[in-house]
Amino acid sequence: RSKCPRFGVDRMKVYLDMVTNQPHQSGRHFLQIPGPTNVPDRILRAIDGATIDHRGPAFERLAMRVLSGIKPIFQTSDPVLIYTASGTGAWEAALVNTLNPGDRVLMAETGQFSTLWRSLANKLGLDVQFLSGDWRHGVRAADIAAALAKDTDYLIKAVCCVHNETSTGVTSDITAVRNVMDELRHPALLMVDTISSLASIDYKHDEWGVDVTIGGSQKGLMLPPGLSFNAISNKALQIHETAKMNRSYWDWTAMLAANKNGAFPYTPATNLLYGLDEAITILEEEGLKNVFRRHARLAEATRRAVAAWGLETVAQVHSEASNSLTAVMLPDIHNADTFRAIVLERFNMSLGNGLGRLAGKVFRIGHLGAFNELMLAGTLSGVEMGLSAAGIPHEKGGVQAALDYLSSS
Numbered sequence: 001r002s003k004c005p006r007f008g009v010d011r012m013k014v015y016l017d018m019v020t021n022q023p024h025q026s027g028r029h030f031l032q033i034p035g036p037t038n039v040p041d042r043i044l045r046a047i048d049g050a051t052i053d054h055r056g057p058a059f060e061r062l063a064m065r066v067l068s069g070i071k072p073i074f075q076t077s078d079p080v081l082i083y084t085a086s087g088t089g090a091w092e093a094a095l096v097n098t099l100n101p102g103d104r105v106l107m108a109e110t111g112q113f114s115t116l117w118r119s120l121a122n123k124l125g126l127d128v129q130f131l132s133g134d135w136r137h138g139v140r141a142a143d144i145a146a147a148l149a150k151d152t153d154y155l156i157k158a159v160c161c162v163h164n165e166t167s168t169g170v171t172s173d174i175t176a177v178r179n180v181m182d183e184l185r186h187p188a189l190l191m192v193d194t195i196s197s198l199a200s201i202d203y204k205h206d207e208w209g210v211d212v213t214i215g216g217s218q219k220g221l222m223l224p225p226g227l228s229f230n231a232i233s234n235k236a237l238q239i240h241e242t243a244k245m246n247r248s249y250w251d252w253t254a255m256l257a258a259n260k261n262g263a264f265p266y267t268p269a270t271n272l273l274y275g276l277d278e279a280i281t282i283l284e285e286e287g288l289k290n291v292f293r294r295h296a297r298l299a300e301a302t303r304r305a306v307a308a309w310g311l312e313t314v315a316q317v318h319s320e321a322s323n324s325l326t327a328v329m330l331p332d333i334h335n336a337d338t339f340r341a342i343v344l345e346r347f348n349m350s351l352g353n354g355l356g357r358l359a360g361k362v363f364r365i366g367h368l369g370a371f372n373e374l375m376l377a378g379t380l381s382g383v384e385m386g387l388s389a390a391g392i393p394h395e396k397g398g399v400q401a402a403l404d405y406l407s408s409s
Protein backbone atom coordinates (compact mmCIF):
# COMPACT_ATOMS: atom_id res chain seq x y z
CA ARG A 1 0.00 0.00 0.00
CA SER A 2 2.77 2.43 0.83
CA LYS A 3 3.95 2.07 -2.77
CA CYS A 4 0.72 3.47 -4.18
CA PRO A 5 1.88 6.33 -6.39
CA ARG A 6 -1.30 8.37 -6.15
CA PHE A 7 -2.30 8.06 -2.54
CA GLY A 8 -0.21 8.09 0.63
CA VAL A 9 -0.94 5.37 3.21
CA ASP A 10 -3.65 7.33 5.06
CA ARG A 11 -5.26 8.60 1.91
CA MET A 12 -5.10 5.11 0.46
CA LYS A 13 -7.16 3.92 3.42
CA VAL A 14 -9.77 6.63 2.84
CA TYR A 15 -9.90 5.62 -0.82
CA LEU A 16 -10.17 1.88 -0.14
CA ASP A 17 -12.91 2.50 2.40
CA MET A 18 -14.69 4.60 -0.16
CA VAL A 19 -14.70 2.04 -2.93
CA THR A 20 -15.19 -1.07 -0.83
CA ASN A 21 -17.44 0.02 2.03
CA GLN A 22 -19.38 2.84 0.47
CA PRO A 23 -22.89 2.67 1.91
CA HIS A 24 -25.85 3.52 -0.30
CA GLN A 25 -26.09 7.28 -0.77
CA SER A 26 -29.51 8.66 -1.42
CA GLY A 27 -30.17 10.96 -4.37
CA ARG A 28 -28.23 11.41 -7.55
CA HIS A 29 -24.45 11.34 -7.60
CA PHE A 30 -22.92 14.67 -8.67
CA LEU A 31 -20.45 13.88 -11.45
CA GLN A 32 -18.60 17.19 -11.62
CA ILE A 33 -15.36 16.05 -13.18
CA PRO A 34 -14.49 17.74 -16.48
CA GLY A 35 -15.54 14.70 -18.44
CA PRO A 36 -16.98 12.20 -18.73
CA THR A 37 -19.95 14.44 -18.01
CA ASN A 38 -23.51 13.76 -16.92
CA VAL A 39 -25.37 11.90 -19.65
CA PRO A 40 -28.93 13.24 -20.01
CA ASP A 41 -31.76 10.75 -19.67
CA ARG A 42 -32.81 11.41 -23.27
CA ILE A 43 -29.42 10.18 -24.45
CA LEU A 44 -29.42 7.21 -22.09
CA ARG A 45 -32.84 6.21 -23.43
CA ALA A 46 -31.59 6.56 -27.01
CA ILE A 47 -28.58 4.35 -26.35
CA ASP A 48 -30.94 1.80 -24.82
CA GLY A 49 -32.36 0.81 -28.25
CA ALA A 50 -31.83 -2.62 -29.76
CA THR A 51 -28.57 -2.94 -31.66
CA ILE A 52 -29.28 -3.19 -35.37
CA ASP A 53 -27.53 -4.63 -38.41
CA HIS A 54 -24.72 -2.18 -39.14
CA ARG A 55 -24.93 -3.13 -42.81
CA GLY A 56 -28.67 -2.66 -43.10
CA PRO A 57 -30.75 0.29 -44.34
CA ALA A 58 -31.76 1.59 -40.88
CA PHE A 59 -28.12 1.88 -39.89
CA GLU A 60 -27.28 3.58 -43.16
CA ARG A 61 -29.88 6.27 -42.42
CA LEU A 62 -28.54 6.71 -38.89
CA ALA A 63 -24.93 6.99 -40.09
CA MET A 64 -25.82 9.52 -42.80
CA ARG A 65 -27.73 11.57 -40.23
CA VAL A 66 -24.95 11.69 -37.63
CA LEU A 67 -22.17 12.19 -40.17
CA SER A 68 -23.90 15.28 -41.48
CA GLY A 69 -25.40 16.38 -38.13
CA ILE A 70 -22.02 16.47 -36.42
CA LYS A 71 -20.58 19.00 -38.90
CA PRO A 72 -22.35 22.12 -37.58
CA ILE A 73 -21.04 21.30 -34.11
CA PHE A 74 -17.49 21.66 -35.45
CA GLN A 75 -18.78 24.66 -37.46
CA THR A 76 -17.52 23.04 -40.62
CA SER A 77 -18.63 21.78 -43.99
CA ASP A 78 -15.56 19.51 -44.14
CA PRO A 79 -15.89 15.77 -43.55
CA VAL A 80 -15.94 14.70 -39.91
CA LEU A 81 -14.90 11.12 -39.19
CA ILE A 82 -16.28 9.23 -36.23
CA TYR A 83 -14.01 6.68 -34.56
CA THR A 84 -14.93 4.06 -32.02
CA ALA A 85 -12.20 5.21 -29.70
CA SER A 86 -11.53 7.62 -26.87
CA GLY A 87 -9.96 10.97 -27.68
CA THR A 88 -6.45 9.55 -27.66
CA GLY A 89 -7.31 7.50 -30.75
CA ALA A 90 -8.37 10.63 -32.62
CA TRP A 91 -5.07 12.32 -31.61
CA GLU A 92 -3.22 9.40 -33.18
CA ALA A 93 -5.45 9.38 -36.25
CA ALA A 94 -4.71 13.06 -36.93
CA LEU A 95 -0.96 12.45 -36.90
CA VAL A 96 -0.67 9.14 -38.75
CA ASN A 97 -2.94 10.25 -41.57
CA THR A 98 -1.05 13.41 -42.46
CA LEU A 99 2.62 12.93 -41.63
CA ASN A 100 5.65 11.01 -42.82
CA PRO A 101 7.94 9.01 -40.52
CA GLY A 102 10.27 11.31 -38.60
CA ASP A 103 8.46 14.54 -39.55
CA ARG A 104 8.84 17.50 -37.22
CA VAL A 105 5.75 18.77 -35.40
CA LEU A 106 5.48 21.87 -33.25
CA MET A 107 3.53 21.43 -30.04
CA ALA A 108 2.81 23.91 -27.28
CA GLU A 109 2.91 22.86 -23.64
CA THR A 110 -0.26 24.02 -21.93
CA GLY A 111 -0.66 21.23 -19.39
CA GLN A 112 -1.00 17.49 -19.01
CA PHE A 113 -2.95 16.85 -22.21
CA SER A 114 -0.52 18.70 -24.47
CA THR A 115 2.21 16.71 -22.72
CA LEU A 116 0.41 13.42 -23.39
CA TRP A 117 -0.10 14.33 -27.03
CA ARG A 118 3.60 15.06 -27.29
CA SER A 119 4.52 11.67 -25.82
CA LEU A 120 2.11 9.94 -28.24
CA ALA A 121 3.81 11.76 -31.14
CA ASN A 122 7.23 10.79 -29.81
CA LYS A 123 6.18 7.14 -29.59
CA LEU A 124 5.06 7.31 -33.21
CA GLY A 125 8.61 8.37 -34.12
CA LEU A 126 7.82 12.00 -34.88
CA ASP A 127 10.33 14.71 -34.09
CA VAL A 128 8.50 16.92 -31.59
CA GLN A 129 9.57 20.50 -31.00
CA PHE A 130 7.86 21.27 -27.69
CA LEU A 131 7.41 24.91 -26.69
CA SER A 132 7.53 24.97 -22.92
CA GLY A 133 4.74 26.57 -20.92
CA ASP A 134 3.96 27.17 -17.25
CA TRP A 135 0.57 25.32 -17.17
CA ARG A 136 -1.18 28.56 -16.24
CA HIS A 137 -1.46 30.18 -19.65
CA GLY A 138 -2.66 29.26 -23.08
CA VAL A 139 -0.59 28.76 -26.21
CA ARG A 140 1.54 31.85 -26.83
CA ALA A 141 1.14 32.74 -30.49
CA ALA A 142 4.37 34.77 -30.29
CA ASP A 143 6.29 31.60 -29.38
CA ILE A 144 4.72 29.74 -32.29
CA ALA A 145 5.64 32.65 -34.57
CA ALA A 146 9.25 32.65 -33.34
CA ALA A 147 9.61 28.90 -33.92
CA LEU A 148 8.03 29.06 -37.38
CA ALA A 149 10.07 32.09 -38.40
CA LYS A 150 13.26 30.11 -37.75
CA ASP A 151 11.94 27.19 -39.79
CA THR A 152 12.92 28.61 -43.15
CA ASP A 153 13.15 25.15 -44.75
CA TYR A 154 9.61 24.32 -43.64
CA LEU A 155 10.66 21.24 -41.72
CA ILE A 156 7.75 21.72 -39.33
CA LYS A 157 4.85 19.87 -40.90
CA ALA A 158 2.19 20.44 -38.26
CA VAL A 159 1.42 22.84 -35.42
CA CYS A 160 -0.57 21.09 -32.68
CA CYS A 161 -2.50 22.95 -29.98
CA VAL A 162 -4.98 21.97 -27.30
CA HIS A 163 -7.87 24.44 -27.48
CA ASN A 164 -9.04 23.84 -23.93
CA GLU A 165 -6.45 22.32 -21.61
CA THR A 166 -8.53 20.12 -19.32
CA SER A 167 -5.77 19.76 -16.73
CA THR A 168 -5.57 23.51 -16.06
CA GLY A 169 -8.84 25.08 -17.17
CA VAL A 170 -7.10 27.36 -19.67
CA THR A 171 -8.40 28.03 -23.19
CA SER A 172 -6.07 29.04 -26.00
CA ASP A 173 -6.68 31.55 -28.76
CA ILE A 174 -6.58 29.45 -31.91
CA THR A 175 -7.20 32.41 -34.21
CA ALA A 176 -3.99 34.02 -32.92
CA VAL A 177 -2.08 30.85 -33.87
CA ARG A 178 -3.70 30.76 -37.31
CA ASN A 179 -2.86 34.44 -37.84
CA VAL A 180 0.86 34.00 -37.15
CA MET A 181 0.96 30.96 -39.44
CA ASP A 182 -0.71 33.01 -42.17
CA GLU A 183 1.51 36.05 -41.64
CA LEU A 184 4.59 33.85 -42.04
CA ARG A 185 2.96 31.96 -44.92
CA HIS A 186 4.09 28.79 -43.20
CA PRO A 187 2.60 25.71 -44.90
CA ALA A 188 2.36 23.49 -41.78
CA LEU A 189 -0.98 21.93 -40.97
CA LEU A 190 -2.82 23.30 -37.95
CA MET A 191 -4.21 20.57 -35.69
CA VAL A 192 -6.38 21.41 -32.71
CA ASP A 193 -7.63 19.25 -29.85
CA THR A 194 -11.15 20.34 -28.87
CA ILE A 195 -11.88 17.37 -26.66
CA SER A 196 -13.04 19.51 -23.71
CA SER A 197 -14.30 22.51 -25.68
CA LEU A 198 -16.42 21.01 -28.46
CA ALA A 199 -20.08 21.92 -27.89
CA SER A 200 -19.15 23.97 -24.83
CA ILE A 201 -16.84 26.78 -25.99
CA ASP A 202 -17.16 28.49 -29.36
CA TYR A 203 -14.96 26.74 -31.90
CA LYS A 204 -14.97 27.30 -35.65
CA HIS A 205 -13.08 24.67 -37.65
CA ASP A 206 -13.67 26.38 -41.02
CA GLU A 207 -13.48 30.05 -40.10
CA TRP A 208 -10.33 29.56 -38.00
CA GLY A 209 -8.60 27.66 -40.80
CA VAL A 210 -7.95 24.51 -38.82
CA ASP A 211 -6.78 21.47 -40.81
CA VAL A 212 -7.57 18.69 -38.36
CA THR A 213 -9.84 19.12 -35.37
CA ILE A 214 -9.87 16.38 -32.77
CA GLY A 215 -12.99 15.86 -30.64
CA GLY A 216 -14.36 13.38 -28.13
CA SER A 217 -17.83 12.22 -27.09
CA GLN A 218 -17.67 12.33 -23.32
CA LYS A 219 -17.65 16.05 -22.58
CA GLY A 220 -19.70 18.77 -24.30
CA LEU A 221 -21.49 16.19 -26.43
CA MET A 222 -22.92 14.67 -23.21
CA LEU A 223 -22.27 11.09 -24.35
CA PRO A 224 -20.46 8.30 -22.59
CA PRO A 225 -16.80 7.83 -23.55
CA GLY A 226 -16.17 5.78 -26.68
CA LEU A 227 -16.44 8.02 -29.74
CA SER A 228 -13.93 10.48 -31.08
CA PHE A 229 -13.67 12.63 -34.16
CA ASN A 230 -11.42 14.09 -36.83
CA ALA A 231 -12.71 17.06 -38.82
CA ILE A 232 -10.52 17.29 -41.89
CA SER A 233 -9.74 20.25 -44.16
CA ASN A 234 -9.25 19.85 -47.87
CA LYS A 235 -5.55 20.66 -47.47
CA ALA A 236 -5.15 17.90 -44.86
CA LEU A 237 -6.98 15.47 -47.15
CA GLN A 238 -4.63 16.25 -50.02
CA ILE A 239 -1.56 15.82 -47.84
CA HIS A 240 -3.04 12.57 -46.56
CA GLU A 241 -2.91 11.10 -50.04
CA THR A 242 0.88 11.00 -50.01
CA ALA A 243 1.52 10.77 -46.24
CA LYS A 244 3.49 7.63 -45.46
CA MET A 245 3.13 6.91 -41.76
CA ASN A 246 1.89 3.41 -41.01
CA ARG A 247 -1.79 3.26 -40.26
CA SER A 248 -4.56 0.74 -40.46
CA TYR A 249 -7.48 1.22 -38.05
CA TRP A 250 -7.19 5.01 -38.29
CA ASP A 251 -6.94 5.23 -42.07
CA TRP A 252 -9.01 8.17 -43.32
CA THR A 253 -9.26 6.77 -46.84
CA ALA A 254 -11.03 3.61 -45.74
CA MET A 255 -13.33 5.56 -43.44
CA LEU A 256 -14.24 8.18 -46.01
CA ALA A 257 -14.99 5.55 -48.62
CA ALA A 258 -17.27 3.59 -46.30
CA ASN A 259 -18.93 6.74 -44.90
CA LYS A 260 -20.02 7.76 -48.40
CA ASN A 261 -22.47 4.86 -48.25
CA GLY A 262 -23.47 5.31 -44.61
CA ALA A 263 -21.13 2.55 -43.50
CA PHE A 264 -17.94 2.02 -41.50
CA PRO A 265 -14.96 -0.14 -42.46
CA TYR A 266 -15.45 -2.15 -39.27
CA THR A 267 -18.17 -2.72 -36.70
CA PRO A 268 -19.26 0.70 -35.44
CA ALA A 269 -20.44 1.54 -31.91
CA THR A 270 -24.07 1.43 -33.01
CA ASN A 271 -25.61 2.31 -29.66
CA LEU A 272 -23.25 5.23 -29.06
CA LEU A 273 -24.30 6.49 -32.49
CA TYR A 274 -27.95 6.39 -31.32
CA GLY A 275 -26.75 8.56 -28.44
CA LEU A 276 -24.87 10.88 -30.78
CA ASP A 277 -27.99 11.27 -32.91
CA GLU A 278 -29.93 12.36 -29.83
CA ALA A 279 -27.09 14.62 -28.61
CA ILE A 280 -27.09 16.43 -31.95
CA THR A 281 -30.86 16.90 -31.67
CA ILE A 282 -30.53 18.27 -28.13
CA LEU A 283 -27.79 20.71 -29.20
CA GLU A 284 -29.86 21.80 -32.20
CA GLU A 285 -32.86 22.42 -29.95
CA GLU A 286 -30.85 24.62 -27.59
CA GLY A 287 -28.85 26.25 -30.38
CA LEU A 288 -25.05 26.27 -30.31
CA LYS A 289 -24.85 29.98 -29.47
CA ASN A 290 -27.05 29.42 -26.43
CA VAL A 291 -24.98 26.39 -25.45
CA PHE A 292 -21.83 28.55 -25.46
CA ARG A 293 -23.61 31.35 -23.59
CA ARG A 294 -24.83 28.93 -20.92
CA HIS A 295 -21.34 27.55 -20.42
CA ALA A 296 -19.87 31.07 -20.21
CA ARG A 297 -22.40 32.10 -17.61
CA LEU A 298 -21.98 29.03 -15.41
CA ALA A 299 -18.20 29.34 -15.68
CA GLU A 300 -18.24 32.99 -14.64
CA ALA A 301 -20.44 32.14 -11.65
CA THR A 302 -17.95 29.43 -10.68
CA ARG A 303 -15.01 31.83 -10.93
CA ARG A 304 -16.86 34.34 -8.73
CA ALA A 305 -17.38 31.62 -6.12
CA VAL A 306 -13.68 30.70 -6.19
CA ALA A 307 -12.66 34.35 -5.83
CA ALA A 308 -15.07 34.83 -2.93
CA TRP A 309 -13.58 31.79 -1.17
CA GLY A 310 -10.23 33.55 -1.44
CA LEU A 311 -8.81 30.72 -3.57
CA GLU A 312 -6.93 30.98 -6.81
CA THR A 313 -7.70 29.42 -10.17
CA VAL A 314 -4.89 27.80 -12.14
CA ALA A 315 -5.79 30.07 -15.08
CA GLN A 316 -3.94 33.31 -14.47
CA VAL A 317 -5.49 35.42 -17.22
CA HIS A 318 -9.23 36.02 -17.00
CA SER A 319 -9.70 36.04 -20.78
CA GLU A 320 -8.13 32.56 -20.98
CA ALA A 321 -10.19 31.04 -18.16
CA SER A 322 -12.06 28.01 -19.45
CA ASN A 323 -15.83 27.96 -19.72
CA SER A 324 -15.97 24.18 -19.38
CA LEU A 325 -14.02 23.66 -16.18
CA THR A 326 -12.30 25.55 -13.39
CA ALA A 327 -9.12 24.22 -11.77
CA VAL A 328 -8.71 25.53 -8.22
CA MET A 329 -5.45 25.62 -6.28
CA LEU A 330 -5.38 24.72 -2.61
CA PRO A 331 -2.86 26.11 -0.10
CA ASP A 332 0.32 23.98 -0.14
CA ILE A 333 -0.29 22.21 3.17
CA HIS A 334 -3.65 20.86 2.03
CA ASN A 335 -3.82 17.91 -0.31
CA ALA A 336 -6.47 18.30 -3.00
CA ASP A 337 -7.04 14.53 -3.24
CA THR A 338 -7.86 14.34 0.48
CA PHE A 339 -10.31 17.19 -0.04
CA ARG A 340 -11.87 15.40 -3.02
CA ALA A 341 -12.16 12.18 -1.03
CA ILE A 342 -14.02 14.03 1.72
CA VAL A 343 -16.37 15.67 -0.79
CA LEU A 344 -17.10 12.30 -2.36
CA GLU A 345 -17.69 10.59 0.95
CA ARG A 346 -19.75 13.34 2.57
CA PHE A 347 -21.62 14.81 -0.36
CA ASN A 348 -21.57 12.12 -3.03
CA MET A 349 -19.86 14.41 -5.52
CA SER A 350 -16.88 13.60 -7.75
CA LEU A 351 -14.54 16.50 -8.50
CA GLY A 352 -11.66 16.26 -10.96
CA ASN A 353 -8.18 15.52 -9.62
CA GLY A 354 -4.98 17.39 -10.33
CA LEU A 355 -3.07 15.82 -13.19
CA GLY A 356 0.66 15.48 -13.79
CA ARG A 357 2.58 18.19 -11.97
CA LEU A 358 -0.66 19.52 -10.46
CA ALA A 359 -1.47 16.19 -8.74
CA GLY A 360 -2.57 16.77 -5.16
CA LYS A 361 -2.37 20.54 -5.61
CA VAL A 362 -5.58 21.33 -7.44
CA PHE A 363 -9.11 20.10 -7.80
CA ARG A 364 -11.16 20.69 -10.93
CA ILE A 365 -14.82 21.59 -11.14
CA GLY A 366 -16.41 20.39 -14.38
CA HIS A 367 -19.22 22.72 -15.48
CA LEU A 368 -19.82 21.44 -18.97
CA GLY A 369 -22.29 19.33 -20.87
CA ALA A 370 -25.79 18.72 -19.58
CA PHE A 371 -25.56 21.24 -16.75
CA ASN A 372 -27.66 24.09 -15.39
CA GLU A 373 -27.83 26.73 -12.70
CA LEU A 374 -29.27 24.58 -9.94
CA MET A 375 -26.75 21.82 -10.65
CA LEU A 376 -24.02 24.45 -10.35
CA ALA A 377 -25.53 25.72 -7.10
CA GLY A 378 -25.43 22.18 -5.72
CA THR A 379 -21.90 21.66 -6.98
CA LEU A 380 -20.58 24.87 -5.43
CA SER A 381 -22.43 24.13 -2.19
CA GLY A 382 -20.67 20.75 -2.05
CA VAL A 383 -17.32 22.44 -2.60
CA GLU A 384 -17.96 25.09 0.04
CA MET A 385 -19.13 22.53 2.61
CA GLY A 386 -16.18 20.32 1.64
CA LEU A 387 -13.72 23.14 2.28
CA SER A 388 -15.14 23.49 5.80
CA ALA A 389 -15.22 19.72 6.39
CA ALA A 390 -11.60 19.41 5.26
CA GLY A 391 -10.48 22.32 7.47
CA ILE A 392 -9.21 24.33 4.51
CA PRO A 393 -9.10 28.03 5.32
CA HIS A 394 -11.43 30.01 3.08
CA GLU A 395 -13.86 32.89 3.14
CA LYS A 396 -17.56 32.11 3.32
CA GLY A 397 -19.90 33.33 0.63
CA GLY A 398 -18.65 31.69 -2.56
CA VAL A 399 -22.00 30.08 -3.27
CA GLN A 400 -23.76 33.36 -2.55
CA ALA A 401 -21.45 35.22 -4.95
CA ALA A 402 -22.29 32.71 -7.67
CA LEU A 403 -26.03 32.93 -6.97
CA ASP A 404 -25.90 36.74 -6.99
CA TYR A 405 -24.21 36.67 -10.37
CA LEU A 406 -26.65 34.12 -11.79
CA SER A 407 -29.71 35.96 -10.56
CA SER A 408 -28.53 39.31 -11.83
CA SER A 409 -27.15 38.31 -15.22
Ligand code: PLP
Nearest residue numbers: 086087088113166193195196216
Ligand atom coordinates in the same frame (compact mmCIF):
# COMPACT_ATOMS: atom_id res chain seq x y z
N1 PLP B 1 -7.23 15.93 -24.81
C1 PLP B 1 -7.94 16.55 -23.86
C2 PLP B 1 -8.01 18.04 -23.86
C3 PLP B 1 -8.58 15.80 -22.89
O1 PLP B 1 -9.29 16.41 -21.94
C4 PLP B 1 -8.48 14.39 -22.93
C5 PLP B 1 -9.16 13.57 -21.91
O2 PLP B 1 -9.73 14.04 -20.97
C6 PLP B 1 -7.73 13.81 -23.93
C7 PLP B 1 -7.13 14.60 -24.87
C8 PLP B 1 -7.58 12.33 -24.02
O3 PLP B 1 -8.81 11.79 -24.35
P1 PLP B 1 -9.26 10.33 -23.87
O4 PLP B 1 -8.99 10.25 -22.41
O5 PLP B 1 -10.72 10.32 -24.24
O6 PLP B 1 -8.47 9.36 -24.66
